[in-house]
Amino acid sequence: MSLLDRFSLGEGFRKYFEVVSAFDEDTRNDVFGIRHEVYCEELGFEPIRPDRREIDTYDRHSLHCLMRGSTEPHTLVGCNRLVLARPEDPDFPLPFEHACRATLDRHIIDPARQPRGTIAEVSRLAVRAHYRRRKGETKTALALSDDDFGTEEQPRFPYIPIGLYLAVIALAKHEGIETLFMLTEPRLADHFAKLGVKITQIGGPIEHRGIRVPSMMSVDNVIKGLRFFVKPIWKVVREEIEAGYAQSGRPDFLPEP
Template sequence: MKNKEDIGNHYSKYFRMVNVNTEELKTIAYQLRHNVYIEEFGYHEFDEYDEYSLHCLLFHKPSNQAIGYIRLIPQIKKFNNQLPIEKFYNEPFDFNATRINKVERTNIGEVSRMAVMSSFRRRVSDNYRMDQEHLKQSENIVSPNNRYPINYLPMCLVSAAMHFAFVGNMKYCLAMVEPKLAILLRRLGVQFDQIGKPFEFFGTRVPYVFYPESTYKNLSPEFRILSDKIIEELSEPNVIKNTAHINAR
């Protein structure tokens, strides 16, 4: 990659987003989550919301391997429309500094379980300067010396969550986000507001409200192109065939 405008082309060459809409793809998704959350970090990983969630996998084309995952949990009548974050965050949410006044009981969801395989996450040589919140979208995202500009993979997963939210006509979603990831997502252009204090949930997490529509409108041109490519992929029946061997370990 020679410049920032190449992000969309680089994505199309190396990656593909896929709806998890078969049992085979679910098996792959859960295996990836197991590898990241349990084997790497020791988190509790499965819950009763999986059956009702919208799942998405990010595939690496050259290896035909699933390397990223995200899900969106809609409100479920069986659980009295209560989302996981509302169970685990034991204090009232604070909406004083947000664009909403309270948690609406219809047309919302929760974004969770964002995961990227360790080999595709930040490397020391990539030097993303995640502590500098003032950086512009896509600054330091690409470098001709990097094998892959892996810093944009979180935006791929966020774009998948936006697609699910648009399909479900959700004006906003809740999320429990690790602080460093929140810094990176904000730098990429993700629009969200903090609605509570940091709390302990398999590490430090912060409750946020995420705005899909304003995020999409706020994206810089190169990330808008990337998101459009992903939304288009997820709007098609794009089951990957011959996946039984993928991520087999």
């Protein structure tokens, strides 16, 4: 990517990718299919399912993002989800609250004491193998490293992981979510700092498909703090997410499996 391209990331993203609010059954099945391909068939994190859809109990109160190639025919690239509070049981813990219950530093923040309609969790980020074939990426569902940002002489940009994160932030903003939680690789905060995004670690590390740390970020602070060269891609991604709401409206949650 040339230095000039770095300052037109929105057009660069639009040229190669699009993000879709997975509000209908077909696009949700694309999401579940990517997750099965990555988490079940390739990495072995979850058991193989006869219908080749990786689904868990949190999906029925989650919103999903799908990333596709923008050329015809559309190619599936990756996905993620925004886990919201259960409408019928708002105090039901989010996934990270289960996994990190022994390591959370509740002096920083106690998720259980937050208004449940204002918090959510980013999870199930997955990118298909074809798009993460570099050394060190084959054993993880989504990777981000220093090399993704290139050098001053040869800058480049990690469209896929950043596009997926920005898409779920756009979903969260639309839903009125104030604080996002996630389990991240320890160095993700350093990588995101390059974009102007502040991620705060809120507890000790756990073993969860590798070493992960519980973290949080403020949705409004992320949007306000984005560096100038990231704002064009944020504009494109948010427009695409909002288009999904305009076309379909907010989907109902899925029924209990």
